[in-house]
Amino acid sequence: MARQIKPLSSTQCDGAKPKEKDYNLYDGQGLILFVRKNGSKVWRFKYKRTNGKDGLMTLGNYPALTLKEARERRAIYLNQLANNIDPIDQIKIEEAKNSDDFSFEKIARDWHKAYKDTGKWNDDTANKALSNFETYVFPLIGKLPIDSVKTKDLYYVLSKIEEKGFLEVVIKTRQRFSGIFAYAITKGYLDSSPAVVLNNAIKITRKTKHYPKLPLNQLPEFFSRLRNDGGNPISKLCLEFALHTFARSSELRFARWKEFNFDKKIWTLPPSRVSVR
Template sequence: MPLTVTAIRNAKPRAKPYKLTDGAGLYLEIMPNGSRYWRWRYRYAGKDTRLAFGVFPEVTLAEARERKDDARRALRDGIDPATQRRAARHKRLLSAETTFEGVARQWLASQKRKMAPITHKKAERTLELFAFPWLGPRPMTEIDPPELLAVLKRIESRGANETAHRLKARVGQIFRYAIAHGMATRDPSADLRGALAPIVSKSHAAITDPAKVGDLLRALDAYAGHFPTCCALRLAPLVFARPGELRRAEWSEFDLDAGEWRIPADKMKMREAHVVPLSTQAMAILRDLHPLTGRGRYLFPGIRTAGEPMSNNTINAALRRMGFDRDTMTGHGFRAMASTRLNELGWNPDVIERQLAHAERNKVRAAYNRAQYMAERRSMMQAWADYLDSLRVGGNVAAIRRKRV
């Protein structure tokens, strides 16, 4: 006979568990401590299986029967109700515990050894400013392409198109990390291809005209700011490293006897150690600076905190104070200035590219380039420094013209 609520309430505990059956495999198991558990017994793939439906009276008789009917429908369709329940539970756990910010923080931690510190910090800052306020508390499994696009469009509407594209790429990396670790099932950024306006590339502003380069060098020499900043400004055109590499330069990386600056791989954009041969002019600047900052870690420590390098905006701010606006010259522009002039003066492009630490797409050629050119690079760097001296005083610029090889 089917169960009734009265029969369930009148059932007394016994020394051992026993069952009150309702039919079609549904029964109530009464435990010695008085607890009452709904169970459903069924066969799937030739095996007897039990499924728990909850505790009476939290789950009523009517609710237990409803759950049994749902499970029977799944079984009729060839679905194991137990497997279906585990999948649903997993999805609920994902929704409740794996928010976008939580997973993004895990991804950031996993990237700390892979990214350059400045790149890692920028990635974290971009997420904190543009993603976490809107996506941070959202479950990973509930973020869909339109929701993500709304966040990206908000950035794009401010004119920060490159930032929107960068954030889209980061979000894609985070979702792929989540998928690999069982915290998401798909990447919504993959459906947004072409949804953002394309990036219009813009080169870093740089002075390349020889006469104007001479004006710039004289302005650098005349700059009367913080002494380490003055040294950084004078050193920048001589080594044409990336601004981040220069401002974070450490005394331990310099061998003044050998005349070399050895930048470790974790500071380089391409994640490969790089050597900068130092001209006599660069060595003179370093020896002038050493008595002031040589006992510390950084060549160019921050003004407020000596334990940190100078700000990434220091060089550009100094250029602005000298009258060079952002469309005329930037800290990164010293690299473009050197590349342009050295190519026009006839130096081997492979030597120039290797000294700029640009990536070589051809792996065989890259391995060859890493092993070669040091003697030519050392010669080029000294000739380049001499050439800049000639521009500074307005002399003949033909002194370092070389035949391409």
């Protein structure tokens, strides 16, 4: 049977004298008046944390924090625990909200580091992901507190990237939004994610982009730059061959040596491959 603890009185708190060693006076339900050997008195709250470990919080000095006020603090923390909220974690979150640590950019960078540390990204992919956020996302919503970012804010960012024609970046950014807000939820910063509905709200449409034709008088310069280019030699030769023959890419890619008669300077395409597109 648990030992019954008689609540403290203000008279007991006032009259608590220092001893050779520090000692505790118990008010019950985790509230403790800690009396130091130098005579100072401090309110503490001891409880079992949501992670199963023991938690100990310092509430303030007595008598600056009265017995009544200390009990009011205890009532708040007991209510949080009843709702599966750890008071120590909650205080850290509230402190973070009053600093840049709670901004979307800070949380996104924390998520990026955590995800990179899993080994699912190589360095190149990780650097590209962060660069995309620094270029397209942080300038628009980076300074917003993470819990104030709405779905419409994320939609706006994605629409701006889509306007630039970077459709792959849109898809990757949308996926990473989901990861960032899931990370924020596990940290206790949010209860729900504004990125959940983005998959249904945004339809990626690939627009055909036609490049302007190259004027004939610029062909000599083009061939000169092509030959001096440091790219793959085979790719350069294929491009030049296509320009001379007007062959389709499939006809060129599947070409075989037996199709070429170098004496007659004729390339004969078999009927079975002419239709390949």
